Amino acid sequence: MQPNPPQPNPPQPGFPQHGQPTASGPAPWGDPKPPKPRANAAAAMIAGVLALLAAAMLVWFALYNVIVATEADGRPSGITVQNMASGTISAVVLVIAAAFTFARRIPGVWTLFGLCVFYVVAVFVGTPLVWGTSFGAQVKWLFSFDDGDSTAMALTIILAVLTAIAAATAGSVKSYGGKN
Template sequence: MQPNPPQPGFPQHGQPTASGPQPWGQTARPKPRANAAAAMIAGILALLAAAMLVWFALYNVIVATEADGRPSGITVQNMVTGVISAMFLVIAAVFTLARRIPGAWTLFGLCAFSVVAFFVGAPLVWGTPFGTQVKWLFSFDDGDSTAMALTIILAVLTAISAAIAAGVKSYDTKN
């Protein structure tokens, strides 16, 4: 014999109500949150990576103004993508610091995408040989290559810690 299906308007005996306080003796289910320690580490590393991207963009602003007055296409692209990427990283870092699981996964995706874009995307777009791109990225000879190398290192570490933060869930009973 099957039990009667729930009727609209009144909760069945033993089932919590959709709104209002929980019945005596029952507690609300805790919400899954991103792991606190890993989320904090990922958020701080993402903010540092965003600072490196701003450094990269500012370096390109200085390079563009020292030239004959007209910035080249790659310099404008570097300035725009540096600032936009930093904004997206800061937004994802804030949601990760708030221990939101989708924010941590978004931060992971942004960092993984940026590392692939720096190694593979930029050489494909501009026709730069892969070896030349890697040599420039890790040469640490100019401010822009130093900023990009530090951004890549921080992005890899951020992606790892964001994946840990999102994958190892904590359950908060307070919120």
């Protein structure tokens, strides 16, 4: 009878033996952390482009108020200054959120969604409450397309609604893949 050849030591509970991957953890040759979820690439790209278009409309709104909506003595009125500042600040914030959306960052996508919803609510609800105009008069001015500022704001609202839909889609449909 021949003796049995020596057998390797069976794996022991606790630490894995050198060169053997664990069953529960990542392989020693792989990435030590699982990839973070990212926003859907196509929807994020669409949302980012729509956000940039909406930002361009806000810049148009601000420039209209700088160039056209001044009083006879050449000084802007209070509402014109407010329109210039809010249009410019809103455009800058929208571009920043669009940049994070292009990078497919989940918080950036949801921030873009929130900003777009806020802009729509602010134009339809906030502005009439602050300035004391009726909702009907606000909607009539907004969608009359009779001058540059109402056209710019109407297009901003339309683009903001579309951007919010695309951003919600990008944030809801996540991908866990690599850096594509």
